[in-house]
Amino acid sequence: MIDLRSDTVTRPTSAMRRAMAEAEVGDDVFGEDPTVRALEEETAALLGKEAALYVTSGHMANQLGLYVSVRSGDEVWAHEHHHLIGDEQGATAVLARALPRLYSDGTVPSDELLESWIAGRGDVHRAEPALVWLENTFTGRVVPLAEQRRVTGFAHRHGLRTHLDGARLWNAAAALEVSPAEVAEGFDSVSVCFSKGLGAPVGSALAGDAATIARARRARKLLGAGMRQAGIIAAGALYALRHHRERMVQDHARAALLAERIAQLPGLGARAQTNMVLVETPRGRAAAYREAFARHGVRALDIGAETIRLVVHLEITDRDVDEAATAIAKAAAEL
Secondary structure (H helix, E strand, O other), rough: OOOOOOOOOOOOOOHHHHHHHOOOOHHHHOOOOHHHHHHHHHHHHHHOOOOOEEOOOOHHHHHHHHHHOOOOOOOEEEEOOHHHHHOOOOHHHHHOOOOEEEEEOOOOOOOOHHHHHOOOOOOOOOOOOEEEEEEEOEEOOOOOOOHHHHHHHHHHHOOOOEEEEEEEEEHHHHHHOOHHHHHHOOEEEEEEEOOOOOOOOOOOEEEEEEHHHHHHHHHHHHHOOOOOOOOOHHHHHHHHHHHHOOOOOHHHHHHHHHHHHHOOOOOOOOEEEEOEEEEEEOOOOHHHHHHHHHOOEEOOOEEEEEEEEOOOOOOHHHHHHHHHHHHHHHHHHHO
């Protein structure tokens, strides 16, 4: 079975397992785990931020970024398909008690929309806007840096904070051929994932200025998420950060090839950017196609009534791509 559901399905490499087994550890709640500290410092440096905090998941990194940036009842501006909205169990309302205000077009809000939303600021009838939220990559698509900076510039001119959900920021940087710090530029906080794309078994990080991360560290403890000898898992993330970023372009090339093969099939469309292939099926048929793919040995996710997601990761080889494309062709011929 070729598993293309997500880049989170990877298993630690042999070298990564050795690094984890040999990791120097200490009590991280006391700030004494040297491997965690090294991971946080290297992550912050790569992102051009003062500090970073290692956490167990991207969900937690995002929610901490939100929690330290808003007050109860404040607005956060986001896209209706951002991970914050559809994939975090309503934690925005439960933990930070923030009110999402959502747009649906494009990958970033337009100037016209931003101007219309800020115009009502100070109205006693509405929530106060506090945070602008972006993602890069966004469903595999790279958001142009100029567009990010247009939005963060607007936010800061109006006293709003900014957060980047950069779960696959490493992919964006590789695709744009820029440093991770350039992708993170202009954001008060940034979340990054070590399992998506990089292939580590556990963990994400939140990065920002020292004061923001100090507040996030306290909030992490508030949630009961302080870790003790966490260097064992942090070592896997640190190994991935040091050794797996440059190879991401291979995933991107393989995704492009897979999309090209699928796009040639009758009734299907496909496009790839970075390591994600989005397959468009006939109306309402995504689940049926996904089931057919599985019968022929390819695991995928349907992410809408007409869309299937295939994600290339570090365990996928050129041969896997060829076999997956052949299997998908056979599956499509049945439907």
